[in-house]
Amino acid sequence: EDQVTQSPEALRLQEGESSxxxxxxxxxxxxxxxxxxxxxxxxxxxxxxLYSAGEEKEKERLKxxxxxxxxxxxITAPKxxxxxxxxxxxxxxxxxxxxxxxxTGTRLQVTL
Amino acid sequence: xxxxxxxxxxxxxxxxxxxxxxxxPxxxxxxxxxxxxxxxxxxELLxxxxxxxxxxxxxxxxxxxSAKMPNASFSTLKIQPSEPRDSAxxxxxxxxxxxxxxxxxxxxxxxxxxx
Numbered sequence: 567e568d569q570v571t572q573s574p575e576a577l578r579l580q581e582g583e584s585s586x587x588x589x590x591x592x593x594x595x596x597x598x599x600x601x602x603x604x605x606x607x608x609x610x611x612x613x614x615x616l617y618s619a620g621e622e623k624e625k626e627r628l629k630x631x632x633x634x635x636x637x638x639x640x641i642t643a644p645k646x647x648x649x650x651x652x653x654x655x656x657x658x659x660x661x662x663x664x665x666x667x668x669x670t671g672t673r674l675q676v677t678l
Numbered sequence: 679x680x681x682x683x684x685x686x687x688x689x690x691x692x693x694x695x696x697x698x699x700x701x702x703p704x705x706x707x708x709x710x711x712x713x714x715x716x717x718x719x720x721x722e723l724l725x726x727x728x729x730x731x732x733x734x735x736x737x738x739x740x741x742x743x744s745a746k747m748p749n750a751s752f753s754t755l756k757i758q759p760s761e762p763r764d765s766a767x768x769x770x771x772x773x774x775x776x777x778x779x780x781x782x783x784x785x786x787x788x789x790x791x792x793x
Contacts, residue, residue, distance in 0.1 A: 610782035
């Protein structure tokens with residue numbers, strides 16, 4: 567069974583204080599690892615997909631990296647508008663199945 | 679482009695009543711997913727369809743839950759009879775499969791409260 571564990575559950579940063587979120591996973595053949603951002607009262611918003619160990623992707627202050635066992639979401643010099651819950655999900659490489667298995671997320675709060 | 683459209687956004691109903699949640703996926707997407715989100719369990723996959731055909735419904739909690747996809751542009755998730763423990767946010771999501779990197783896109787959710 568595919569499993570995703572995210573840490574920490576919650577993180578409070580001051581504006582400009584860089585940090586990283588962790589996503590550990592077990593999957594029967596990884597097709598893709600996904601990062602989403604979720605704001606209160608909204609649906610998850612797609613950020614990145616990573617496909618193979620060593621791959622990195624960047625978007626503004628966010629950079630996602632992938633190893634064979636975990637992924638990191640690095641946040642550089644965060645701003646208050648980066649406050650959200652960040653969700654990690656894996657997709658197994660099984661036929662045509664494209665379902666995602668999610669972790670429980672990291673709630674990030676960035677203060678002035 | 680319009681995203682995934684869900685209705686109703688909010689529903690409050692009494693225990694025992696039937697609840698029907700509706701979803702219109704993004705045009706051209708051939709996969710559709712129903713997820714449930716709670717504080718305790720996070721996002722859980724209930725069921726998903728490929729080309730309107732149910733592929734995996736192992737996440738459906740029990741027989742009170744049913745889902746249909748009569749055509750490529752519409753799906754419903756029905757709970758009958760509803761119970762207080764069904765209170766959650768129900769998300770619909772759609773994807774285009776391997777041709778789009780398998781990314782799935784979520785709607786804004788239907789917030790269900792059963793009293």
